[in-house]
Amino acid sequence: MPRRAKRACRNAPEPDPEMPSGKRTKAMKTETSDKLVVEGGPSDSTKKAQAAKDCGNESSRYWLMKSEPESRMEKGVDVKFGIEDLKAQPKQTACWDGVRNYQARNFLRAMKVGEEAFFYHSNCKEPGIAGLMKIVKEAYPDHTQFEKGSPHYDPSSKKDNPKWSVVDVQFIRMTKRFIPLAELKVHHQAHKASGGPLENMALFTRQRLSVQPLTKGEFDFVLSLEDKKPS
């Protein structure tokens, strides 16, 4: 599943040939269509327009990344990885592995060092935003796709052309208070009705996407909730 990060990998992962830019197979169809800006050639205005539409603007992006804070077994492996688990890692840094959805992967590949992301707790008692982290290493191949024992093993992925990527993230801080999904949803509904920063928030408009972009407006609004009374 495109679910979440799991165990942290080594802090200094091996260098690896990053995605060869060759052939597009049929299976890679989706990745083409929602390929992001990132290093898109200067001539590629379509991709840029697409990315602009998805993310607001290119230079300063914000992200939301989902992970499960409660134990759940998948192929005999516990996939639990909450913000406390990130905090407990060496250097409070982990690689965000296990993403198995092309669109989410493409967002991972679009991330730049220094960009900030919300750590979102999903599939749990109280879903919502728990804290902040930042990107400390840009996309490189996800080692779990080659590990037979991993719940995220992908036998169709080849070492010389890895399908799936990770980024490294580092804990910044907890949000001043937990911001529940239910509260965000109330704002989303209100903003949808009469306008406001959360009206198009991907959390609600792209339901199952585990890695998603936020506009600065969305990011700032969510952060402003920290200082407000739980509604």
Added chain:
DNA sequence: GCCAACGTTGGC
């Protein structure tokens, strides 16, 4: 290239 069947996500 369509689309039905299937599998996964994830809130409730």
Added chain:
DNA sequence: GCCAACGTTGGC
């Protein structure tokens, strides 16, 4: 545990 939403697969 249920099930709606939606991505993926594969037959044709």
